[in-house]
Amino acid sequence: MNISRPKRLAVITLVLVCGASFWGYSLRSSPAAEKPAASAPLVTLVAAQTKDLPLTLSTQGHLVSLNQVDVRAQITSSVAQVAFHEGDFVKKGQLLFVLDDAEQQAALHHAVAQLAVMKAQRDKAVSDLNRGKSLVKQNYISSSDWDTLVSASQQYAAQYLSAQDDIRTAQAQLAYTRIVAPVSGKTGALNVHPGSLAQPTSTLPLVSINQFDPIGAEFTLPEQNLNAVIVAQQHQPVKVWVNDANGKRIAGTLNFIDNSVSTTSGTVSFKATFTNASNLLWPGLYQNITVDAGTTPGAVVLPPQAVQDGPDGHFVYVIDKQNHAATMPVTLLRIQQQMAVVEGVSAGMQVVSEGARMLRPGMPVTVATQHAGQAL
Template identity: 50%
Template sequence: MNKSLRMILGVVLFGAVVAGGFAWHPWAATAKPKTGGKPPPLVGITAARTLDLPVRFAAQGHIVPLNQVDVRPQVTGVIRTVNFREGDEVKPGQLLFELDASDVVAQLHRAEAQANQIRAQLDDATRDLNRTLQLVKSGFMSSAVVDTARSKAESLQAQFKAAQADVDSSRVRVGYTRIFAPIAGKTGAVVVHPGSLAQVGDAAPLVSIVQFDPIAVEFTLPERDLAAVRDAHAAGDTRVGIDLDGATRSGELSFIDNRVNAGNGTIGLKASFANADRHLWPGAYVRVALSAGTTRNAVVLPPQAVLEGPDGNFVFQVDADKRVVSQPVTLLRIQDHNAVVDGLRSGETVVVEGARNLRSGMTVAVDAAADNTADSGARQ
């Protein structure tokens, strides 16, 4: 093939390639897949609403006696009699124990004898003083003798008062040999028996007496609930219930501690309950429900709308341009499937579903099937 023919073939092939390129370009442009940005995240929204919400708190508590006494001996002595059985119900003033009184009775007799001896000496000194006064008036003695007689009588008078105090103390100690119940209640285990030595300062009491009716329940609440409980209690608007064996018992809030526990941020409370049937037993644990009035116009959200971050609780608000903004809120409590919050106004729109991967400033798409704003507004 000569040089001219090769040039002609080259030009033809080049033209075919160029023509093919122009023909393929429009098709390629139409066939190229779209590579636009990711679609905005899909979220469900709701509107904050207001309710008149009864204030109710739940806690775990344990039953404690309102009154308990550990009976201990005031004098050392051998137990002569135990006048009750452990577990008995006793009344105030009921005789519980008698101790051997031989030693303290002997001390009483000795103190009485000493007092009587000093009393006789005092009577004799008083008569001498009176005679001396008469002799001084008659001029048979000097006045200096009167001073001596008076000093002796006054000294014996002081000794007699001290001896009389010893007698009274000994009588008290004799009384301590008979031990009576100081309160009404149920007795616990008896740790001594007739013949046992009861000593002052023993670690274990002779017996413990626990008052059963009325009885109390101790429980704690977080510090943030203190204001609501305190205000309702001052207004006489608190009620306490406990769940016992499937039945509810009602009582009265009787005590709010005078300080918050700085270690765990809780406040201690106590409620009293009638317990004539003795079903409430000291030491047992119960569930406690405390009603503390009503919160008017409480702002509430579904609990899942409230998120927790490094700086506390927050929600994502949605503006008119479908952008989300982080809004800090204070979670007051969760009650009746509602999160009671502070920091929002009624009607403000927040994300309730799909909020976990959001960031403030992002644009979102609202899932119409999960849009609860209309229902929330209807329930206000």
């Protein structure tokens, strides 16, 4: 029987399709074609350790002048001399300004003259009183005349004392014409020059002086650090560290803790003082500040990479008896000396150190090495 050409092609096509389907099914069902199961992640464990660690607190703050003085005139007078250059470092008691003193000199001379007049009147009244004593005993003068002598003596004595006070006042006014530095420090910009009128009521000072040595620092710390600082201060002065203009660490001493915690920010304000004889610390400068707040005994430490950060806070991975990963929440207190100081893990507990970022809770793992005594 002859088969037409179109029918022959259809039969061949059907045979090829069936053969291909059978071959594909054979490959899928073959054990060699089965995909191998994924291997469990490889992790390394480390034991939490306890150490006595120095408690070092880091924060930021500003250097501040412990004493800033606005130098002002006490009298109204023109500036006769400026005895320094703006920006100079000056010593306490150093002459800064000389004001015109013509009026004050005249007032002093007048007060001296008045004192001489009052002295003469007082001396005459005392002499009259002494003569009157003998006369009154002999009844040569009346009681009323004696009372007049006594009153005159008292009056001129009082006027003499008042004249002495006038001299002291005039001397004080004259002293105001020479203005000296009330503190040692660095002067700011000059607001007057020779010929300017200096007035006590002026809104601008003649010049401002910032004390540089010693100098202070102001900073804040979170309220959870307050107790540690208080305890440390009870044992010895708490050291505070900043960097000078050369980048050298300079130690100061904590000398002020505010009397309350800010309910808005949850922080406490602190102040420290530093010697600054070389003037390498500058008021107003922003500084990274370190506080040595004693020692934390028995702090639990882990490698920093063992502590993970999740949406609910920090945690570590531990491995159960079935070699499955599980999470344990911890509190990360700080990173110090390449160690993470934590709470929530007991000493000796094994946690995942390497490979933790590949894990998910409940995932099976392969433990590579257990470093029970590994040094951190």
